[in-house]
Amino acid sequence: MFARPFLEEWRHAQVRADQLQARLQVLESQQYQAEVILASMVEGVCALDKEGYVVWLNPAAQRVLGLPAHQVFGKRFLDLFRQPDLDTLITRVLALGEPESRELRLFGPPERVLSLQVAPCEGGTTGAALVLVAQDVTETRRLEGLRREFVANVSHELKTPLTSIRGLVETLLGGALEDPAHNRRFVGLIEEDTVRLTRLIDDLLDLSRIESKALVLQPQAITLRPLLEQLVASFQPQLQAGQVSLSLVAPDDLPLVSGDVERLRQIFINLLDNAIKFNKVGGRVDVTARSEGPWVRVAVQDTGSxxxxxxxxxxxxxxYRVDKARARALGGTGLGLAIVKHLVELHQGTVSVESCPDQGSTFTVSLPRAEQRPPAAPGRPPPPRR
Ligand SMILES: Nc1ncnc2c1ncn2[C@@H]1O[C@H](COP(=O)(O)OP(=O)(O)O)[C@@H](O)[C@H]1O
Ligand SMILES: [Mg+2]
Structure with missing residues (x-):
């Protein structure tokens, strides 16, 4: 028989051991959870000691920092990127004990932008003094830049005709209204500017509908030749005005294409308009349609600039225009080809260009044949054979 106190002590020890075991299990599972969470994060996480050496990093850190783990682990973070800004950031967080964030531009190649958040931490036995969270924001910054540039361009494009209208209206109000030699001409110029503004707004609305995916095609099997013939006929006034001749060659057995009539019209109007507009007096436009494998290719070739x-x-x-002043004087918005590209791609086709300064350009649109559409994710068609 054991003495009673010994038995109780033994039972207590047993309970303590069970509690300890349970606590350990909890800690292990918490550590496991933390590891799983850190490993699945898209942000790169690094722990730095108080000298700025990397003592721990998660898998995403390698991708975000663009360096393999062995080049990061155990290295001074500052030596990895050598940016004075970074030095100040880490020193300040260590000194003030307050979290801070900063963007880091890496001059590549490829050039990248990282967003860094640095916070002090109590690392205990791990020796960590700072936690650094890095996110690759290159694409976000690029898109923001494009948006800013687009808004600046739109504002500029709207302002040009508006300034002209304002000047003309002021001149008319200042007396030219009663001047029969000029008043009609000035009103005519105002009309031209309003036409240009309307065209610009229409193109912008089209682009925005296409880019926001609000534009849904109404595809059907289309015979291209009559559509091209109609368009060519509608361009007669411009052809005559520019003294440009046009030929259309399309075989009788040209396969049907799968497309939206209105949008296909819009594509070829843009290309024909450019081919005539940027041509020279006495120049030519040759439109040829042919079938090639699963594609129908339409080439618009000009003898222009x-x-x-x-x-x-x-x-x-x-x-984007080659000669902004000339393109504007010719009444363009600079959006035609952007719309063409979007529309052709909505048809799962491609558009390409070849050009020789002073000799001319050829724009080739490749559209899928109606009865033989390419598979769901079509590969790019090979470049057109010449
Ligand atoms: N057939 C062409 N020949 C020469 N330059 C062209 C031709 N098509 C397009 N371009 C150039 O590409 C630019 C963009 O074309 P586009 O988007 O249709 O704008 P826009 O016709 O309104 O100027 C034109 O301003 C011009 O500089
Ligand atoms: Mg154009």
Whole structure:
């Protein structure tokens, strides 16, 4: 028989051991949870000691910082990027014990922007003194930049005709209204500016509908030749005014294309308008349609001013013009080709351009054949054969 106190002590020890075991299990599961959470975060997390050396990092940190773990772990964070800004940030957080954030521009290549949040921490035995959370915000900043540029461009494009209208109205009110030699001409100029403003707003609305995916195509099987013939006929006044001749070659057995009639019209109106507008007196426009595998390709070739090679990659950007003053004087909005590209891509097609300055340009639109659509995620068609 054991003495009673010994038995009680033994039971107490047993209870304490059970409690300890349970506590350990809780701690282990908490640690496991913390590890799982940190490992699945998209933000990069690094713990730094008070000298700024990296003592711990999660898997995302390698991707966000663009460095493999072995190049980060055990290194001074400042030595990884060598930016004076970063030095100030880490020193300030260590000195003041307050969290701070900053953006870090890495000059690449590729150039990237990281958003950093640095906070002091009680790392205990781990030795961590700071936790640094890094997020790659390159794409967000790029889109913000594009949006700012777009708003600035739109404002400028709206302001130009408005300033002109205002000047003309002031001149009319200042006496020109009673001057029969000029009054009609001034009102005519005002009309031109309002037409330009309306065209700009229409193009902007179109772009915004396309980009917000509000534009839904009404696809059907379309015979392209009559559509192209109608369009060519509607361009007769411009062709005559510019003394430009036009030929249309499309085989009788051209396969049907799958598309939205109105939107296809819009695509070819834009391309024909450019081919005539940027042509020279006595120039030519050749429109050819042909079938190639699962594609129907329509090429609009002109003998105009051409596009210099450095401008070619940017020609489908909104408001991008080779010669701004000339393009504006010709009544353009600078949005036509951006709309063309979006519309062609909505048809799961492609548009490409080849050009030789002073000799002319060829824009080629490739559209899927109606009866033989490419698979759901179509590959790019090969470049058109010449
Ligand atoms: N066929 C072409 N020949 C020469 N330059 C062209 C042609 N098509 C387009 N461009 C150039 O691309 C720019 C953008 O075209 P677009 O978006 O249609 O604008 P817009 O016609 O309103 O000026 C034009 O301003 C012009 O500089
Ligand atoms: Mg145009």
């Amino acid at each position: 051409g596009i210099p090679a450095p401008d070619l990659p940017r020609i489908f950007e909104r408001f």
